[in-house]
Amino acid sequence: MKKITLLSLSTISFLMFTGCTGGYNYYGTSNPSGAKVYCGTEPNNLHLCFTTPYERLNSASLGWSNSYFQAKKEGYIDSEIYQHPATNDVGRVHFELKTLEVLKVEQEKIEEKINAYILNEDYKNLKELIDENPEYIKYIKNDAIRLSFVGPKGLRIGEISSFLQKGKSESLVISLINNNKKPYKQFSLDEIELLQSMGISDKVIEAMINVTSKYAKTGKISKSQNKNIKRTNQVTTQSSRQSQQQSRDAEIATEVFQNILFNSIFD
Structure with a gap:
């Protein structure tokens, strides 16, 4: 289904x-x-x-x-x-x-729940909520944490960051991304810098972009989703200068997924 x-x-x-x-x-x-x-x-x-x-x-x-x-x-x-x-x-x-009014009330409740999870560092329940409702990612205000949940289950960006920091090889991660064949998103330049600050290399970022582009071409993706996915096949090396907030956001996102992984929450 x-x-x-x-x-x-x-x-x-x-x-x-x-x-x-x-x-x-x-x-x-x-x-x-x-x-x-x-x-x-x-x-x-x-x-x-x-x-x-x-x-x-x-x-x-x-x-x-x-x-x-x-x-x-x-x-x-x-x-x-x-x-x-x-x-x-x-x-x-x-x-x-x-109606738009009913939807707005529901969205506010979702945002409150997500904000409470992040404030209390209850990342296990946050992950379970996103697992059940992937579309809730857009309600996460922290850029790095929101970006960390992008991607297919088991190969989310935050998980990839943790895998690489735990010593997994870049080529292995790229193979997993290519074999999974599920989309990520069109990354802005700021998001690419954030990905790099999370320890994700240009080659891995390029693999995520390529698999997203190929998925869009299959016609299995909606028009609204396709607006966020452009056919970009290369990632250029970005400036290494990061703002203090971006760096802190990256640290928070990495800590989130390392905490989840080390406690064996993922299947």
């Missing part, structure tokens, strides 16, 4: 039933109703399929299996894009849409 975040933190849920007879049954609902639902075989190429509530009994399959769906309604945040799983006779998608 694949989940791609686009524009909002709206919750999507689905129900799927099998074993029905008499054709293919399809249902589309939303709260509130009256949402326009877009669907398609690619997340970046959706077209209007129906308006909720929707119910249809069809003699032939409508091709919902593995298709992507997104709901939109004026006055509400666009839902996340969701890939429907394979179905037999019946498929059902349901969208819980949120």
Whole structure:
């Protein structure tokens, strides 16, 4: 089951039933109703399929299996894009849409929780929260800690920094990045300097950029994600001069992941 975040933190849920007879049954609902639902075989190429509530009994399959769906309604945040799983006779998608005001309140609660974890140096719970909700990374205000959580589980930037500082070879880390084939992000020049101050070499940074660029070309990434990923294939050596705040942020980020690793919190 694949989940791609686009524009909002709206919750999507689905129900799927099998074993029905008499054709293919399809249902589309939303709260509130009256949402326009877009669907398609690619997340970046959706077209209007129906308006909720929707119910249809069809003699032939409508091709919902593995298709992507997104709901939109004026006055509400666009839902996340969701890939429907394979179905037999019946498929059902349901969208819980949120207003901007509700979303703002939820975001403030998330920020408060994250800030409390960092203030109390409760990095274990912070990591568990990010593991369950990778999109929460954007609520981390500290640049270095936020950057440390970028990347696939097991090969996050902070983990890579710790691996290298524990004596793991650069070539081994690059091989792991290339074999994982999961994206990181488009790094700004300031972020590259921060990565370097965390002990990550240009070659490792380049590997992260390359794997991100290749992933973007597969079409498996959303338009909003693709805005943050540009096809940059080389990293130039940056100035070694770091601000005191950047250096301190890098130290904090490294300490976070070293603490997590040494306490065997990672699987």
